[in-house]
Amino acid sequence: MIAIPYLTALTTYFSYGLLFCFGQIRDFFRKFIDWCWSPNNLQGYAPICLGLEDFYIRRLYLRIQDCFGRPISSAPDAWFDVVERFSNDSNKTLKRTEKISKCLNLGSYNYLGFAAADEYCTPRVIESLKKYSASTCSTRVDGGTTVLHNELEECVARFVGKPAAIVFGMGYVTNSAILPVLMGKGSLIISDSLNHNSIVNGARGSGATIRVFQHNTPSHLEEVLREQIADGQPRTHRPWKKIVVIVEGIYSMEGELCKLPEIIAICKKYKVAYTYLDEAHSIGAVGKTGRGVCELLGVDTADVDIMMGTFTKSFGSCGGYIAGSKELIQYLKFTCPAHLYATSISLPAAEQIISAIKVILGEDGSSRGAQKLARIRENSNFFRSELQKMGFEVLGDNDSPVMPIMLYNPAKIPAFSRECLKQNVAVVTVAFPATPLLLARARICISASHSKEDLNKALEVISRVGDLVGIKYFPAEPNKLHQEERMKLE
Amino acid sequence: MYVRAVPTTDLNRNTEWFTYPGVWTTYILILFFSWLIVLSVFNCTPGMAWTIVHLSHFLVTYHCFHWKKGTPFADDQGIYNGLTWWEQIDNGKQLTRNRKFLTVVPVVLYLIASHTTDYQNPMLFINTLAVFIMVVAKFPNMHKVRIFGINGDH
Numbered sequence: 355m356i357a358i359p360y361l362t363a364l365t366t367y368f369s370y371g372l373l374f375c376f377g378q379i380r381d382f383f384r385k386f387i388d389w390c391w392s393p394n395n396l397q398g399y400a401p402i403c404l405g406l407e408d409f410y411i412r413r414l415y416l417r418i419q420d421c422f423g424r425p426i427s428s429a430p431d432a433w434f435d436v437v438e439r440f441s442n443d444s445n446k447t448l449k450r451t452e453k454i455s456k457c458l459n460l461g462s463y464n465y466l467g468f469a470a471a472d473e474y475c476t477p478r479v480i481e482s483l484k485k486y487s488a489s490t491c492s493t494r495v496d497g498g499t500t501v502l503h504n505e506l507e508e509c510v511a512r513f514v515g516k517p518a519a520i521v522f523g524m525g526y527v528t529n530s531a532i533l534p535v536l537m538g539k540g541s542l543i544i545s546d547s548l549n550h551n552s553i554v555n556g557a558r559g560s561g562a563t564i565r566v567f568q569h570n571t572p573s574h575l576e577e578v579l580r581e582q583i584a585d586g587q588p589r590t591h592r593p594w595k596k597i598v599v600i601v602e603g604i605y606s607m608e609g610e611l612c613k614l615p616e617i618i619a620i621c622k623k624y625k626v627a628y629t630y631l632d633e634a635h636s637i638g639a640v641g642k643t644g645r646g647v648c649e650l651l652g653v654d655t656a657d658v659d660i661m662m663g664t665f666t667k668s669f670g671s672c673g674g675y676i677a678g679s680k681e682l683i684q685y686l687k688f689t690c691p692a693h694l695y696a697t698s699i700s701l702p703a704a705e706q707i708i709s710a711i712k713v714i715l716g717e718d719g720s721s722r723g724a725q726k727l728a729r730i731r732e733n734s735n736f737f738r739s740e741l742q743k744m745g746f747e748v749l750g751d752n753d754s755p756v757m758p759i760m761l762y763n764p765a766k767i768p769a770f771s772r773e774c775l776k777q778n779v780a781v782v783t784v785a786f787p788a789t790p791l792l793l794a795r796a797r798i799c800i801s802a803s804h805s806k807e808d809l810n811k812a813l814e815v816i817s818r819v820g821d822l823v824g825i826k827y828f829p830a831e832p833n834k835l836h837q838e839e840r841m842k843l844e
Numbered sequence: 845m846y847v848r849a850v851p852t853t854d855l856n857r858n859t860e861w862f863t864y865p866g867v868w869t870t871y872i873l874i875l876f877f878s879w880l881i882v883l884s885v886f887n888c889t890p891g892m893a894w895t896i897v898h899l900s901h902f903l904v905t906y907h908c909f910h911w912k913k914g915t916p917f918a919d920d921q922g923i924y925n926g927l928t929w930w931e932q933i934d935n936g937k938q939l940t941r942n943r944k945f946l947t948v949v950p951v952v953l954y955l956i957a958s959h960t961t962d963y964q965n966p967m968l969f970i971n972t973l974a975v976f977i978m979v980v981a982k983f984p985n986m987h988k989v990r991i992f993g994i995n996g997d998h
Contacts, residue, residue: 355850357848357849358848359847363847363866367867371874403918404922405914406912407914407915409916547853547855568850568851787919790851790864791860791861791864792849792861792864793849
């Protein structure tokens with residue numbers, strides 16, 4: 355639930371309207387000048403973009419391009435080096451300089467701190483690189499399945515709590531190649547309205563009918579499910595071949611946890627719906643031993659039919675996995691194009707995942723895993739409560755390491771980003787179309803490698819920049835310590 | 845004064861912004877402020893100013909809602925490329941609250957413009973023509989209809 359001040363909503367719509375008008379006027383003049391002064395001989399060539407497709411990129415995104423896609427020149431640990439860029443033509447092109455600035459990293463999904471060199475994982479990864487080389491250069495069915503791949507799949511299945519697992523080389527592909535295999539024409543996909551683009555693309559590519567239910571609202575899911583089961587397939591009204599409900603563990607733009615127990619209860623009540631849980635952000639980051647949102651909310655993993663996740667966020671590697679029953683995984687190994695035709699996951703990356711899982715479970719002999727998990731929980735709760743005390747509008751549930759700070763107005767997006775960079779704090783800002791038009795935000799990801807001093811510096815900088823930019827939409831709670839000091843001086 | 849912003853089930857990023865709170869008020873305020881600006885710039889009678897606002901509103905909204913097709917970004921892979929904004933809104937469902945509001949606004953503007961110019965002739969004819977075209981374009985029966993193939997797909 356996002357509470358937006360009414361005046362801010364009006365000014366945001368007005369700003370976007372103004373930006374849209376200016377974009378149209380500039381497009382009109384560009385067409386006019388091109389028609390008069392530089393007639394081009396491109397007869398017979400088809401245009402690259404159809405109609406208005408690139409309007410948003412050309413007229414809105416390029417104006418503040420320096421806030422997105424900043425190149426870095428070191429590993430994305432708690433502190434990293436950001437390369438400075440400058441532009442001579444008001445941000446149409448950006449040129450890199452030789453200068454770098456060391457900034458605090460609040461944007462990487464480095465939940466457990468495995469993104470930089472780790473004392474247990476990195477030597478093993480380098481050894482496996484020397485032993486197995488960087489890539490298998492073939493698909494899993496040809497010559498790309500090694501001992502390490504089998505070990506990785508067993509390790510992942512054991513960690514997640516399912517009988518078997520299958521691993522792919524890329525996280526996005528895991529969703530968009532699995533959904534067309536499992537669902538076809540005559541099936542029904544019911545997905546949350548804020549699901550990630552990979553799920554939306556996979557669902558569209560499958561040919562199944564897609565229905566959307568209101569974000570994290572089990573009552574609306576029940577309504578949609580009842581209506582669809584009663585109606586059947588469109589036009590023929592035959593019963594659906596398969597029904598799947600797709601939700602995510604932690605929604606990356608809201609930082610909210612999914613209401614998994616209620617949704618599982620509804621799916622069990624109606625008996626026909628399978629559940630698909632995408633734990634990209636929650637695996638390894640939440641839960642007492644890091645096993646994700648099922649452990650945190652007390653849901654038995656046997657109740658969720660298909661569990662999907664990625665290794666990019668908490669494990670510091672790349673790739674994605676699907677965990678489920680043995681029959682499901684066997685079926686996927688025979689039919690999924692990502693398994694049959696795509697190169698298998700690179701072996702040093704697989705070794706990194708196995709070592710990271712060993713550290714998290716404590717099987718490397720130390721308690722670093724448990725310490726990391728405790729630290730990320732502590733850091734997230736501390737940071738979120740401090741930001742809320744200062745008066746910022748912060749989304750997300752307790753225990754979630756993702757916290758978006760609402761900005762709303764389009765002009766505050768580059769202002770916040772640039773001011774923070776000047777004070778050596780790197781944040782990621784997200785705007786339309788990744789978020790709804792009104793609700794632009796700065797998304798902060800807390801890591802287990804952030805120390806208390808780092809968090810305090812971040813809070814100080816964000817508070818100062820927040821005052822400058824004007825995003826403290828809620829009244830701040832008065833600081834009792836300051837009042838006591840003032841009494842002492844007087 | 846805060847309002848709650850609930851995420852909608854509309855997946856089309858081009859039209860889902862219209863379902864959030866504050867849009868109707870912004871629309872009416874823009875019309876009112878443009879009347880004030882026209883009055884200050886052209887130094888004409890209030891009636892002429894309302895006529896100018898009504899006609900420019902007609903031109904701008906006809907171009908944006910009923911002429912331009914598709915979406916201004918490429919993320920949705922062109923599934924709305926044959927539909928104008930009016931046909932995309934609310935997922936194509938007819939007679940929703942948003943559609944009724946957008947049909948009423950040009951009619952109210954027409955009534956204000958005609959009343960303040962005392963129903964005198966050249967303005968009355970042009971205003972009536974504009975509102976007639978606007979309202980017919982918004983009928984549910986005109987969904988995806990292209991008269992004489994104007995603005996049709998290739």
